Amino acid sequence: MRFFYDKKAIINYLVWIISLAPAYILKYSTAKEAIDKEYTIYEGILYLILGVGLTFGIQMLIDKYDRPKEPIFRKFIRIAGYFLVALILYNLIMYPFAIYVSAWMSQEPVSPSKYGFIGTNVVNIFIWITWYIVYVLFQLLDKLQQSRVHSAELASNLRESQLNALKGQINPHFIFNSLNNIRGLMLEDVERSRDSLTRLSEMLRYSLVKSTNDSISLEEEMEMVQNFVEISKIQFEDRLSYEENIDPTYLSKPIPPMIIQLLVENATKHGIAKLKNGGLVHVFAGMEADNFVIRVINTGQLAYAQNSTKLGLQNIEKRLDLLYGNKASFSLEEREGKVIAEIKMP
Amino acid sequence: MNTLKAVIVEDSRLARNELKVLLKDFPDIQLLGEAANVDEGIELIHSTQPDLLFLDINMPEKDGFDLLEALDEVPVTIFTTAYDEYAIKSFEYNALDYLLKPINTKRFAKAIEKVRSQFEQVPHSSSSEDGKILHEHSQLFIKDGEKCWMVRLNEITLFEINGNYTQVYFEQNKPLIYRSLNQIEQKLPDSHFFRANRQQIINLNHIKSVVPWFNGKLKLTLQNGSEVEISRRQSADFKNKLSF
Numbered sequence: 001m002r003f004f005y006d007k008k009a010i011i012n013y014l015v016w017i018i019s020l021a022p023a024y025i026l027k028y029s030t031a032k033e034a035i036d037k038e039y040t041i042y043e044g045i046l047y048l049i050l051g052v053g054l055t056f057g058i059q060m061l062i063d064k065y066d067r068p069k070e071p072i073f074r075k076f077i078r079i080a081g082y083f084l085v086a087l088i089l090y091n092l093i094m095y096p097f098a099i100y101v102s103a104w105m106s107q108e109p110v111s112p113s114k115y116g117f118i119g120t121n122v123v124n125i126f127i128w129i130t131w132y133i134v135y136v137l138f139q140l141l142d143k144l145q146q147s148r149v150h151s152a153e154l155a156s157n158l159r160e161s162q163l164n165a166l167k168g169q170i171n172p173h174f175i176f177n178s179l180n181n182i183r184g185l186m187l188e189d190v191e192r193s194r195d196s197l198t199r200l201s202e203m204l205r206y207s208l209v210k211s212t213n214d215s216i217s218l219e220e221e222m223e224m225v226q227n228f229v230e231i232s233k234i235q236f237e238d239r240l241s242y243e244e245n246i247d248p249t250y251l252s253k254p255i256p257p258m259i260i261q262l263l264v265e266n267a268t269k270h271g272i273a274k275l276k277n278g279g280l281v282h283v284f285a286g287m288e289a290d291n292f293v294i295r296v297i298n299t300g301q302l303a304y305a306q307n308s309t310k311l312g313l314q315n316i317e318k319r320l321d322l323l324y325g326n327k328a329s330f331s332l333e334e335r336e337g338k339v340i341a342e343i344k345m346p
Numbered sequence: 347m348n349t350l351k352a353v354i355v356e357d358s359r360l361a362r363n364e365l366k367v368l369l370k371d372f373p374d375i376q377l378l379g380e381a382a383n384v385d386e387g388i389e390l391i392h393s394t395q396p397d398l399l400f401l402d403i404n405m406p407e408k409d410g411f412d413l414l415e416a417l418d419e420v421p422v423t424i425f426t427t428a429y430d431e432y433a434i435k436s437f438e439y440n441a442l443d444y445l446l447k448p449i450n451t452k453r454f455a456k457a458i459e460k461v462r463s464q465f466e467q468v469p470h471s472s473s474s475e476d477g478k479i480l481h482e483h484s485q486l487f488i489k490d491g492e493k494c495w496m497v498r499l500n501e502i503t504l505f506e507i508n509g510n511y512t513q514v515y516f517e518q519n520k521p522l523i524y525r526s527l528n529q530i531e532q533k534l535p536d537s538h539f540f541r542a543n544r545q546q547i548i549n550l551n552h553i554k555s556v557v558p559w560f561n562g563k564l565k566l567t568l569q570n571g572s573e574v575e576i577s578r579r580q581s582a583d584f585k586n587k588l589s590f
Contacts, residue, residue: 173404176428177358180447184360187367235358276383276406 011138012059015131016051019123020044039105046097051124054086055131083128087121094120170207170258171265174232175200181234196234199227207258214323215254218285222246225264225283232268239278240268247286255294255345256319260285263296263316263341271300271339291344302334320345350465353394354380355387355413356402356426361447365400365426368454375458384408388416398461399423411494414487418479418533420496422461423487437494479533488514490521500538503570505530505547515570540584542566543577550587 024044031037061082070078095117178200186193206224222244229242260283267281279299286293313332320328320343328345352375356362362380369375378394381387383405391399391413399421403410414420425444443457480486482500489495497516504515511522512530531541542548552569559565564576564584576584 172429176447177361180364180428180449181358181360183448184358184364184367187363234360237359273404274406 008059008135008138009056011134012052012055012131015127015134016048016055019127019130020048020051035105039102042101043098047094050090050093051127054090055128058082058086058128058132059135079132083125086128087124090124091117091121170203171269174228174265174269175204177235178231181231185234192234196231199230203227203231213257216257217251218246218253218255219251221255221257221260222251222283222285224258224261228261228264229268229281232272236268236272236278239275240272241278241280242282243280244283245286246283250286250292253292256323259316259319259343260294260296263294263343266313266341267296267298267300267339271298275300292346294343294345296341298339299337300339301337302332302339316343348465349374349376350398350461351376351378351394351396352398352400353378353387353390353396353421354400355384355390355405355410356380356400357382357405358402361402361426364447364449368449368451371451371455372458374462384410384413384416387413391417391421396421397465401425403427411487411489415489417487419484420487422464422485423496424457424461437496481535482538488521488523490523493521495519495521499534500549500551503549503552503568504572504574505539507545515572517570540580540587542574542580542584546574548574 024040024047028037028040028044031040058079062079065078178196182193182196182200185196203224206220225244229240233240233242264281264283272279272281280297281299282295282297284293284295284297313330317330320330324345328343330341330343332339332341334340352369354362354365354377356365359382362382366377366380369377375398378396379390381390384407387401401410401413401423403425404427410425414423426447426449427444428447443460445454445457480499482498484499486497486499486502487494488497495516497514502514502516505527506513506515507527508522510524510526512525512527513520513522527545527547531539531547534547538550539547540550548566548568554567554569557565559575562578562581564581566574566576568574
């Protein structure tokens with residue numbers, strides 16, 4: 001019976017011991033004869049066993065017939081019924097004991113007092129009510145604790161899956177366009193087509209495997225950006241020029257994967273791709289006034305991007321928020337015919 | 347078999363090359379030219395009047411839909427797209443064919459086959475007898491909000507003024523296009539379309555019944571169930587036309 005050593009049982013034991021102990025200690029110490037003291041011990045033990053046992057009975061009945069949507073009034077009647085049954089059982093066992101055992105031990109007839117009978121039953125009722133209140137409070141606390149743990153788990157799962165979903169985004173349009181372009185390129189430049197296939201494979205692998213990490217070195221990320229740019233150049237040809245300015249001291253700095261890649265992708269998709277004569281994409285990464293700054297600049301106008309980049313930008317903002325909280329920031333603005341996307345992070 | 351005249355509008359040079367390579371297996375398709383963006387594409391189509399258009403959806407500045415919207419009459423169009431379910435799904439009616447890049451050779455052959463059979467069914471002449479720009483088999487591209495339709499002129503029952511727009515009725519659809527009824531009237535062939543009154547132009551082949559109406563007017567019921575009054579001024583013309 002797990003009831004007897006369950007953590008809920010502790011309340012049962014404690015409530016009975018605390019309620020009975022003072023009365024019996026008092027009764028024991030004021031008893032004049034040794035035989036009375038002995039009887040007091042027996043009665044106390046029986047009382048405790050009966051009390052604890054009946055309480056377990058009540059608890060079992062409450063748990064067994066518990067209905068989640070039971071009206072509170074019905075529940076009250078039901079529990080009161082258990083108390084009554086327990087009380088009757090208590091009296092049926094305790095009184096014969098009190099009368100016959102006590103009479104047998106003291107060798108003289110004992111007449112039970114009416115006040116003692118009522119008093120004991122009232123005390124019992126109070127103990128059960130106390131026990132029940134503590135028991136319910138304990139259950140509530142337990143539930144609260146559990147739901148706290150549960151919601152913390154949920155939040156961390158959600159965070160993880162959100163991050164994964166955000167990281168894994170590689171534009172399918174890009175993949176299929178690239179494959180088509182490489183197919184066309186094979187007819188003119190086999191070496192470059194081969195190289196492009198390797199680069200595309202690396203990109204796919206990066207987005208599938210590496211992006212499950214929370215962070216990646218700047219160097220690795222930049223390799224992917226270069227792969228992306230080289231493949232995009234097959235599509236845009238001389239419409240796409242690319243420059244980068246990366247502080248070599250930070251090549252091993254950990255950054256969230258796919259983040260520069262995503263900015264460069266946006267810069268080409270919403271900047272260069274919209275311009276008939278193309279333009280320049282510039283990537284900067286380095287320290288500026290205590291912040292690590294990643295900046296992607298492209299020729300073009302922000303207005304073009306407004307409708308469609310939302311998803312990509314939300315992606316970046318969300319990831320920075322999930323990883324760094326308010327220590328990181330992201331901004332996107334247009335200045336002198338250039339669109340500037342900037343990430344500041346610790 | 348008639349040769350079909352085709353053009354390619356696609357911003358990536360390599361993707362254009364891919365199409366040209368695929369077209370090599372079809373000697374009856376004559377490639378008249380190629381364009382790298384929408385503006386060049388419109389010019390090319392105006393100057394060459396192709397039967398068939400290979401059109402990329404994503405292009406710089408303007409997209410494939412912008413090109414179609416700028417044309418009075420659209421050639422049979424095959425969209426080429428890398429991955430653009432959204433754009434393809436915007437077609438409500440007469441879903442044109444589309445090819446996903448990289449293009450599967452068999453799929454390409456099927457699309458060409460479909461185009462051919464379309465031309466065999468419909469006799470094509472580049473302009474109608476009465477000198478109007480459009481003829482009964484001309485294909486129109488209609489875009490209303492997010493939805494697109496490709497519709498043949500002879501499928502259209504009615505054009506109706508709706509504010510600054512014109513409402514086009516065909517089958518169960520009635521999209522709005524941003525052109526005035528007068529602009530449209532100038533392009534429609536007289537042999538098939540008739541200005542019933544100031545508000546409406548009807549397709550003569552879609553008339554179900556004609557009854558005399560008061561004040562010398564006529565009342566028509568069209569195949570889609572809508573009723574149209576022919577103004578007194580136009581009634582005589584109308585009777586002449588149908589030789590009453």
